[in-house]
Amino acid sequence: MNRKETTGQAITRSLVAHGIDTVFGIPGAHMYDFNDALYDAGDKIRFIHTRHEQGAAYMAYGYAKSTGRIGAYTVVPGPGVLNSGAALCTAYGANAPVLCITGNIMSHLIGRGRGQLHELPDQLATMRGITKAAERINHQSEAGPVMAAVVGKMLSGRQGPGAVEAPWDVFGQSGPEIDIPVGARAPHPTVDPDQIAAAAALISSASNPMIMVGGGAVDAGAEIAALAELLQAPVTSHRSGKGIVPDDHPNYLNFVAAYEYWKKVDVLIGIGSRLELQFMRWKWLPNGLKIIRIDIDPTEMVRLKPDVGIVSDAKDGAQALTDALAGYFREDRRHEFAKLNEEARSRFSAVQPQLGYLEAIREALPKNGFFVEEITQTGFAARFAFPTYGPRQYVTCGYQDNLGFGFNTALGVKVAHPDKAVVSVSGDGGFMFGVQELATAVQHKIAVVAIVFNNSAYGNVLRDQRQIYKGRTLGSDLTNPDFVVLGESFGIRSFRATSPGELREVLEKALALDEPVLIEVPVGRGSEASPWPFIHPAPHAE
Structure with missing residues (x-):
């Protein structure tokens, strides 16, 4: 007698068959049958729930970018997919195999514009625009082949993200247990x-x-x-x-x-x-x-x-x-x-205070540790001033330059590398994009050390408005919380460092704690030297 399983169970078996051991995400009504299947696979797949869909997707990105393996996440359709879209853009630009598992509205209503919960005009087309491959499972029997096809495309050639959706009613659809094919990386081109x-x-x-x-x-x-x-x-x-x-x-x-x-x-x-x-x-x-x-x-x-x-x-x-x-x-x-x-080091040594702080971080971070940059003055300077000693150890968002990606991405890096030190650097503006994931770090014991450089501004915008637009500032000054008190309110050990030497000492202590830590570094508004002459240098005179 054939055993029966739901579409959600078949998808879950496919995840296991593809070596996926962690799924980040938020449960939701469209996904309940898949969520329940993940519960049953608890000994094979760790589920880490987040406080925002973008957080889930960036954690999957951090997992993928730092390992080269698939980072998977699950969110509800419609707003859940759109909330996670920035991270899919990052994965697409940075060639990371991030897999999104989502739902859709009831199958008989797709494309009819009836206004069902979380409906988009054409969700599959939307996902295809920001992934390497996106497909729909229309029936329980298609779960294995569709999953294998998407994974195979994600891993072949220039790698990239993929997405699989199933209509709300299909996730719970039951049928005979299916064979689970495994998506294979296409053979590399033969060298000419x-x-x-x-x-x-x-x-x-x-x-x-x-x-x-x-x-x-x-x-x-x-x-x-x-x-x-x-x-x-x-x-x-x-x-x-x-x-x-x-x-x-x-x-x-x-x-x-x-x-x-x-x-x-x-x-x-x-x-x-x-x-x-x-x-x-x-x-x-x-x-x-x-x-x-x-x-x-x-x-x-x-x-x-x-x-x-x-x-x-x-x-x-x-x-x-x-x-x-x-x-x-x-x-x-x-x-x-x-x-x-x-x-070169002599020339860019004047990019202060960023260089002093980066040297302090490099001294405290073990040689095999991970450094996760951000769209911040310290992150920009790190591109040329933070020595890196192994592949994947410097985690970047690539050309998308997504403000706010860093802390959430670092959590995914740490989940993938629990035995390695992971340090995230953010500005106050970017950090507040994902501050809610401090709760995720505490609940799941993800021991990232987050350093927040607080200059009370969107620093690049402020500099440009002062220099190019004659001080006509608009929306670049920020009012912030006390980050140490904020971190402590989440139950996170939090510190403040006011000099590179102090940061090095605090960071060494934080890494030894092996628990989530937040370090605030106050920086004067507009006081940071511009790193851009070194990133966008003036052309040589011919």
């Missing part, structure tokens, strides 16, 4: 030896090659370091590529230092990178520059056409290029790179 040969020829005739790495190279650090050592070429990165080749590797150039080297580069080797630094931030190209790109996404070769385009996984492409250049020799240039880094 002709393109490798063409790239090797360009490199062999180059005097000053440079390697730029992005998030697509996150699993290729060893191969890229070996290529850089062979070529005696510098490696640089912006945000998503930080730590792939560690900051303490002799071939790594901080991107402020790399900008000075850029004027003499004749071959740029982009690996898993959109080349945002060179084409969108530096905005000028050295004369005669040749470009080689290694990227798993073939459309990248259309978006920014290189001289040689190698469509492959970063690890495979970097290894093939190294193999093709066997016997290549160049004089040791590591002393030159070290000097450039030293000069």
Whole structure:
């Protein structure tokens, strides 16, 4: 006799089959049958409930971004999906496999505009606009195949978020227990030896090659370091590529230092990178520059056409290029790179007080700890001033620059890495976007240390209004709570640090507590030096 199960139970079995051990979210009426199935899977799936849908989705993002595995969350349809949409945008921009499980209205009313609870005109189309793949389960028998298809697309090629919805009445629909297929990552493209040969020829005739790495190279650090050592070429990165080749590797150039080297580069080797630094931030190209790109996404070769385009996984492409250049020799240039880094650090050391605080955090945070940035003055400075020693350890929102993503994302990072230190830096403005998740941290014992730099302003807006709009400020000044008292009201150990030395001492104490901690750092309104001359430098004079 065949066993029976509901759609919600089949989806849950599929989550387990795909190695998903944690689901973040908020229960709701449309989802009750799925929520109940998660209850039954309590020994296999941990459910962490949040205080806002955006919090749930960002926690799933933090889980995914820091591990490379699927981060899953569940919310009700309509407003729940829309509330979580910012995090899906982040996951899409930062190539993170975040899976949204949601519902829809009753199946016979979809698209009819009757005004049922949480109805959207076309929710599936909305989700398809901000994910790599989104599908609907129309019947219990489709649960396994639909889940596998969406997961397979999420993990293949350039990774990204996915979504699965089921109508309200379908979640509880019962039928014979189904086989659960597992979505597989598509095979990596085969490296084209002709393109490798063409790239090797360009490199062999180059005097000053440079390697730029992005998030697509996150699993290729060893191969890229070996290529850089062979070529005696510098490696640089912006945000998503930080730590792939560690900051303490002799071939790594901080991107402020790399900008000075850029004027003499004749071959740029982009690996898993959109080349945002060179084409969108530096905005000028050295004369005669040749470009080689290694990227798993073939459309990248259309978006920014290189001289040689190698469509492959970063690890495979970097290894093939190294193999093709066997016997290549160049004089040791590591002393030159070290000097450039030293000069760069000297130049940006004036970005205060952010640099002093970042140095304090780096001293207190273990080398294998995680640093979660934010859209804040300290976060901007961290892009060039916070050394990172391993891939995924610097967690960023990528080009979306979602204000308020950081603290919630850090909670997901900590859930994925309970044995590692996780520090979140936020401004007062961004932190208040997700302050309610302090309750989630306490209830689920998520030991993130959240540092809030309180300048009582949306700092970038305030600076621009003062400098560009002659002090005509609008909406940039903020009235804040006492963050220490606020944290304590949630039952969180809270501290205040007023100098880098004090922050280092408090942070060391906080990390040793192994519990959620909030640290407020008061900063004078408008007193922070601008980091932007180093992130958007003025072009060199020709």
